[in-house]
Amino acid sequence: MKKITCILTTAILLINNYAFSQVAKVYICLNGTISFFSETPVENIDATSLTLNCILNTSTNEINYLVDIASFKFKKPLMQEHFNEKYMESDKYPRATFKGKINEQIDWSKDGVYPITATGNLNIHNVEKPYTEKGTLTIKDGQFTFEGSFNVKTADHDIEVPTIVITNIAEVINVKHKCTLVPYIPKK
Amino acid sequence: MKKLLLTSVIVFAAIINSSAQDDLMKVLKENQTVKPEKVIATFKTTKLINIQTNETVHKRVLDFRIAHRFGSVGSQYNGGFHNFYGLYSINDVRFAFEYGITDKLAIGVSRSKVNENFEGLIKYRIMQQTSDNKIPVSLTVFGNTAVSAVKDISESKVYDVFARRIAYSTQLSIAHKFTSSFSLTLNPMYVHRNYVSNPEDFNDGFALGAGFRFKFTRSMSIVGDYIYNFNSFTRKQTSTLTNGNAESYWDPIGLGIEIETGGHVFTIMFSNTTYLLESEMLSHASENPAKGGIKFSFNISRNFSM
Numbered sequence: 001m002k003k004i005t006c007i008l009t010t011a012i013l014l015i016n017n018y019a020f021s022q023v024a025k026v027y028i029c030l031n032g033t034i035s036f037f038s039e040t041p042v043e044n045i046d047a048t049s050l051t052l053n054c055i056l057n058t059s060t061n062e063i064n065y066l067v068d069i070a071s072f073k074f075k076k077p078l079m080q081e082h083f084n085e086k087y088m089e090s091d092k093y094p095r096a097t098f099k100g101k102i103n104e105q106i107d108w109s110k111d112g113v114y115p116i117t118a119t120g121n122l123n124i125h126n127v128e129k130p131y132t133e134k135g136t137l138t139i140k141d142g143q144f145t146f147e148g149s150f151n152v153k154t155a156d157h158d159i160e161v162p163t164i165v166i167t168n169i170a171e172v173i174n175v176k177h178k179c180t181l182v183p184y185i186p187k188k
Numbered sequence: 189m190k191k192l193l194l195t196s197v198i199v200f201a202a203i204i205n206s207s208a209q210d211d212l213m214k215v216l217k218e219n220q221t222v223k224p225e226k227v228i229a230t231f232k233t234t235k236l237i238n239i240q241t242n243e244t245v246h247k248r249v250l251d252f253r254i255a256h257r258f259g260s261v262g263s264q265y266n267g268g269f270h271n272f273y274g275l276y277s278i279n280d281v282r283f284a285f286e287y288g289i290t291d292k293l294a295i296g297v298s299r300s301k302v303n304e305n306f307e308g309l310i311k312y313r314i315m316q317q318t319s320d321n322k323i324p325v326s327l328t329v330f331g332n333t334a335v336s337a338v339k340d341i342s343e344s345k346v347y348d349v350f351a352r353r354i355a356y357s358t359q360l361s362i363a364h365k366f367t368s369s370f371s372l373t374l375n376p377m378y379v380h381r382n383y384v385s386n387p388e389d390f391n392d393g394f395a396l397g398a399g400f401r402f403k404f405t406r407s408m409s410i411v412g413d414y415i416y417n418f419n420s421f422t423r424k425q426t427s428t429l430t431n432g433n434a435e436s437y438w439d440p441i442g443l444g445i446e447i448e449t450g451g452h453v454f455t456i457m458f459s460n461t462t463y464l465l466e467s468e469m470l471s472h473a474s475e476n477p478a479k480g481g482i483k484f485s486f487n488i489s490r491n492f493s494m
Contacts, residue, residue, distance in 0.1 A: 026212070030221050051223060055216040064212045070225045070319070077246040077291060078491060081229045082450060086406045091368035099213060162407070165450040184215070 025108075025183060027144055029054040032179025034067055036152075038170040045079060045169065047072040054179045056144065058108045063118060063146075065098040065177070087159050087169075093126045106137065113138050116146075127157040142183070149176040224320035230365040231373070231401050232409065233453040233489045234286060234294075234311065237442030238461060238469060239375045239397035239413045242328040242363035244311045245288035245296075248494045253298075255282040255464050255487040262480010266430050274483055282464040286311075287494075300465050304337040307465060317365060330359040334467050352383035355467035359397075369403035377415070379470045386421070393419035395470050401446070411455065412443040417470055425473035427481060437473040438481070455487040 032052030038045040049071040056063045069090035074080040084090040100120015119132040135148030151172045154161060161169045231241035234251065245251045259277030260267040267274040284298035284307070292313040299306055309332040317326045334355045340347035347353055356379070363373040375397035384391055399413030416439055417423060426434035444457025460477045463469040475481025 026215070028216070028219060030219060051221055053216050053220050055212050057212060062212055064216055066213070066216050066220060068220075068222070071223060076249075076493060077228070078249065078451070078493075085229050085368070089368075089406075097213065162449070168450070184219075186215075187219075 025058045027056045027058065027181035028184040029179035029181040032177065034175065034177040036072075036173050036175045038173050040168060040170050042168045045074070047074045047080070047083065049073065052177055052179055054146065054181060055184070056181055058106075061102040061104075061106070063098075063100055063102055063120075065096075067096050069094055069096060087154075087161065088125055096122070096124045098122045098131075100131075102137075103132075106139075108139065108144070111139050111141070122152070124152065124157040125159050129156050143180055145178065145180045147178045149174060151175070222320075224318040224322060227317040227319060227326065227365050230317065230326055230363045230371045231411075232446055232448050233455070233487075235487070236373070236399040236401070236411050236413045237444055237455070237457050237459055237485075238415060238440045239373070239377070239399050240311070240328070240330045240359050240361050241373055241399070242313070242316075242326040242361040244292065244294040244313055244328060245286045245491070247288045247291045249288045250492045250494055251284075251286040251288075251296075251489055252492065253282070253284040253286065253487060253489045255280075255284070255485070257281070257459070257462065257464055257485040258483050260475060260481050260483050261458075262482070264429050264431075264479045265427075265475055265481045267480055279462040279483060280464045284309075298465075302463055302465065302468050305334040305465050305468070306337060307332050307334045309333075317363070324364065326361070326363045326365075328361045328363070330361065332357050332466065334465055346383065346385075349383075355379065355381040357466035357470070359466065369409075371401045373397075373399050375399070375415075377466065377470065379467050381467060381471065384471075389421045389471075390419055393417065393422060393470055395419070407448045409446040409448075410443070411446050411457070413441070415440045415470070419470070422471055422473070427473050427475040429479065435473075435476050435479065435481070438476050440469055440474045441477065442485075444485075451491050453487075453489040455489075457485050457487075458482045459485055 030053050031050060032054055033050055034052040035046060035048040049067055051071045053066040069088045070084055098120055100118045103117045103119055106114060114137045116135050116137045117132060121128045122131045133148060133150040135146055138145040151174055153172050231243050234241060234243050257280040259271055259274035259279055261273045271277060280300055280302045282298055282300035284296055286294050286296035288294045294311045296309045311330045314327040314329060315323055317323055336353045358378045360376050361373045363371060365371045377395040377397055379393040381391055395415050395417045397413055397415040401409050401411050403409040423437050425437055429435050438460055440461040442457055442459035444455050447454045460481050461469050461474040
């Protein structure tokens with residue numbers, strides 16, 4: 001009896017270990033693109049960051065995103081200043097993150113273009129909200145490219161827009177993102 | 189028993205597995221490329237109260253500035269109830285346009301009331317503090333030339349020589365943003381006046397200014413600055429009280445509140461100096477604040493994107 005348990009434990013731990021180190025592959029992207037767009041009759045505002053970070057575990061379908069708020073670049077420096085200082089408070093809340101899972105079963109070894117959905121929590125301005133969003137996955141030569149767009153309501157994340165500029169900033173901001181993931185090699 | 193053990197082992201294994209997956213974000217954070225960003229908004233506008241900040245007008249932006257300095261608050265300095273605490277007299281008014289040629293270089297023109305000074309100014313960012321503090325300070329140089337357009341009423345007609353109407357000033361802002369709400373600047377200043385009426389006076393004067401900004405809400409800050417004047421002749425200057433007595437020299441000091449709305453910066457402040465232009469301010473004594481020699485003052489800065 002004890003023997004059986006012992007063997008079982010070892011076996012499961014081994015499988016687990018094996019699963020994580022061999023089969024489970026981690027893929028990473030550190031230079032993805034993320035941009036957002038706010039459209040109002042008064043003015044259009046857009047900003048882009050070229051340092052969107054993404055990590056994926058193909059064995060669990062888990063996908064995480066991370067971007068530094070201060071890395072968003074605007075056409076007008078004054079807007080960038082207001083964005084960081086007044087609306088996003090990037091000194092207090094320096095990052096936006098998404099922790100989620102891809103809902104579809106995917107054969108990661110097969111090249112192709114797949115429509116996918118991901119569900120998880122998006123954290124902006126230190127306020128976490130559940131999101132389920134559509135996207136596209138392109139598998140080619142062992143690299144995975146995720147692409148998509150979704151809408152964020154500023155009010156959902158307690159981003160206060162002063163009444164004086166309320167006509168200049170849209171209530172719903174469209175976010176576009178794209179990143180290409182490559183196998184992750186841990187730093188020794 | 190067997191089942192229980194088996195279950196516990198599986199649960200145990202699952203826990204190990206799931207904790208490993210929670211580390212995904214950790215792995216991402218560890219690998220993330222953190223690009224040092226330029227520190228922005230050390231100050232909100234190009235001028236604090238009496239000294240320049242490290243900020244310049246952004247590229248293709250026109251900053252229209254209106255500054256007003258009223259009379260002294262206290263009755264010992266002609267203020268008090270009958271002069272509505274200085275608001276009925278205007279000491280100095282300055283209208284200025286500053287334009288950003290690039291994000292580093294700005295030029296401007298102004299006209300101010302005292303001595304009818306026309307001013308041409310230039311401001312250049314030499315370097316900008318970075319978020320990783322590899323560049324620990326922001327450095328900006330400011331220079332202006334002031335030409336006085338006053339009517340020459342002197343008998344000796346000193347202003348017949350045009351060059352005598354001209355004064356120059358230079359200032360370096362060495363600024364550091366400590367936290368998102370606290371910034372300091374240290375400003376070595378230099379003034380050159382082509383003409384000084386008193387032969388004992390100096391054409392060249394040096395001063396050292398220091399200023400701070402403390403942001404206490406998302407759009408409001410307390411600002412303040414002080415200038416120590418090294419010019420020994422200027423330090424012997426006095427200000428005149430209502431009763432005609434001379435009050436000994438004071439350095440310029442100022443304290444105010446800065447309110448920022450999108451595109452506008454309003455500064456409401458008190459200062460003991462009468463003058464808005466550097467070359468005037470640094471060649472006259474400021475008034476004694478303890479005797480009511482402080483003046484209400486405001487500045488409106490409006491940014492237009494061109």
